[in-house]
Amino acid sequence: MTRISFADSFVWGTATSAYQIEGAWDADGKGESIWDRFTHTPGTIQDGSTGDVACDHYNRYEEDVALMAALGLDAYRFSISWSRVLPAGRGALNQAGLDFYSRLVDALLAHNIAPWVTLYHWDLPQALQDEGGWEVRATAEAFVEYADVMSRHLGDRVKHWITHNEPFVAAFLGNAWGIHAPGKKEFPKALRVAHHLLLSHGLAVPVIRGNSPESKVGITLDLSPAVPASLGSADIQAAQFYDGFHNRWFLDPVCGRGYPQDILALYNMPDNPTGMIADDAMDCVQPGDMETVAVPIDFLGLNYYFRTVSSHPHDKSELPQTAFRLTAADNTNMGWEVAPQGLYDMLNRLHTDYNVPAIYITENGSSYDDDLDESGRVRDVLRQRYLREHLFVCNQAIRNGVPLQGYFSWSLLDNFEWAFGYLQRFGNIHVDYETQKRTIKDSAYWYRDVIAARGFDLV
Numbered sequence: 001m002t003r004i005s006f007a008d009s010f011v012w013g014t015a016t017s018a019y020q021i022e023g024a025w026d027a028d029g030k031g032e033s034i035w036d037r038f039t040h041t042p043g044t045i046q047d048g049s050t051g052d053v054a055c056d057h058y059n060r061y062e063e064d065v066a067l068m069a070a071l072g073l074d075a076y077r078f079s080i081s082w083s084r085v086l087p088a089g090r091g092a093l094n095q096a097g098l099d100f101y102s103r104l105v106d107a108l109l110a111h112n113i114a115p116w117v118t119l120y121h122w123d124l125p126q127a128l129q130d131e132g133g134w135e136v137r138a139t140a141e142a143f144v145e146y147a148d149v150m151s152r153h154l155g156d157r158v159k160h161w162i163t164h165n166e167p168f169v170a171a172f173l174g175n176a177w178g179i180h181a182p183g184k185k186e187f188p189k190a191l192r193v194a195h196h197l198l199l200s201h202g203l204a205v206p207v208i209r210g211n212s213p214e215s216k217v218g219i220t221l222d223l224s225p226a227v228p229a230s231l232g233s234a235d236i237q238a239a240q241f242y243d244g245f246h247n248r249w250f251l252d253p254v255c256g257r258g259y260p261q262d263i264l265a266l267y268n269m270p271d272n273p274t275g276m277i278a279d280d281a282m283d284c285v286q287p288g289d290m291e292t293v294a295v296p297i298d299f300l301g302l303n304y305y306f307r308t309v310s311s312h313p314h315d316k317s318e319l320p321q322t323a324f325r326l327t328a329a330d331n332t333n334m335g336w337e338v339a340p341q342g343l344y345d346m347l348n349r350l351h352t353d354y355n356v357p358a359i360y361i362t363e364n365g366s367s368y369d370d371d372l373d374e375s376g377r378v379r380d381v382l383r384q385r386y387l388r389e390h391l392f393v394c395n396q397a398i399r400n401g402v403p404l405q406g407y408f409s410w411s412l413l414d415n416f417e418w419a420f421g422y423l424q425r426f427g428n429i430h431v432d433y434e435t436q437k438r439t440i441k442d443s444a445y446w447y448r449d450v451i452a453a454r455g456f457d458l459v
C-alpha cells in the first residue's frame, strides 16, 4: 500500500458561485444580472429552469456552513453577486446585499473555514450590460469600484481574493457562441470582452491590496491541455491553435507575455482556417494596458476538468465546437473525458514554462447521475474514483516541485449548471430541489477522511 500524503499547510476546500446556488434573485434590493435576464428568456436553458431559487443558499447559508464544517474543510470559495451589492453595477450600495456576505464570512470564520472570495463569476449587473457590458472599457472601471467596495467591507476578514473566474468562458461562451449570458454570437466582440475582463483584473488587484494589505490576490483560469487527435501535422497545428485560443490567450497576458502573437496573426488573416476573424477587435487595447494586466499575482487559480482533443476541421461550418471534440472514452455525465493526466501536465507546465508563484486548484470535479438509494445514501463511486485519481496526480506534481498549495472540489452542492440547468450534478452534497434537503454523498465522506488525514492510501 502506498501512502499519498499532503503537507499540513495544504488547503482543502470546495467551491460554488453565487448564481448557481443563492437563489433569492430579486430579494432585499438585489438588481437584475445578465444571468437573470438570460434564464428568463425562453429557450436558453436545457430544462427550462432558472437560478431564481437554485439551492436557496441565501436563506440556508447557516445550514450549508454547518455541512462544510462537518466535512472538515479548511476553506470555502464562493462568489459575490455584484448586483446584490451594487444593483446598478456602480453607485448606490445595497446594504442588505453586503450584510448577507458579511454574515456568511462571519459564519465561516466561526467554524474556522477560510473564506475565499471570487468577485466575478459571470453574473454582470444587467444595468452595465445595457451600457455595453464587457465590450466597453467603462465596465472594467465599474469592476474596480465594485472590487473597492467589497475589499473595503470584507478585507478585514477575507484574506484570499480571486478577481475573475474563467474569463475564457465568460468571453467566448457568452459572446461568441451565445450559449451563456448575455447570449451574443459575435466572435470579434468576444475578444474585446476578454480584453476588458483581463484589464479589470489588472486594475483591481492593487485596489484590493490597498484595502486589505495582508490579502493574497489571484485570478482563476480554466485551462485545458490541447492534444492532437493524431500525429498528422494538421491535427498538431489544430492543437497548437486551440492551446493559443483557449489557454495562452489568457495565461500569457496575465504572466506578462502579452497576447500570443501566433494567434493574433492568425485572427488577422482573412479566410484563416479557424474561421475566426478579429477585424479591428483589438483596437480596444490602449497603451499601458498589457502592463496593467501583467500586475504580479500571489497565486494562479486553476480550474481543470478535461483535455481537449483537437483535430483539423474539414468543413469550416463545423467550427468552433466540433473542431475541438473530446474522446468518447470514460466520460462524465457532461461528456467530458476523465483525464487526470491532463491536470498533471498542466500543473507541470505552469511551473516549468510560466514559473507561477503559487497554484491552487480552484475547481475540479465531475457530474454523474446521482440518486439516493432506498436507505437515503448516494453511492457515487465514480466521483470518488475521479477525486482519488486527480488528487493522486496533484501529489505527484507537488513531488516534482510544482508549488501547488491547495485543492477546491467543484462543487459543495449540486447546483444550477448554467445552460444545462439542473440536469448535471457536480455536488459533494446532493440537493433535492423540491425539498431543498441536502445529503452528503459517499465521495464527500471519503473527501472528509482525506482532509482529516491529510492524505490517503493508494489501494
Ligand code: IFM
Binding pocket: 017, 020, 166, 303, 363, 410, 417, 426
Ligand atoms: O459549474 C461550472 C462553474 O461555474 C465554472 N467551472 C466549471 C463548472 C462545471 O461546468
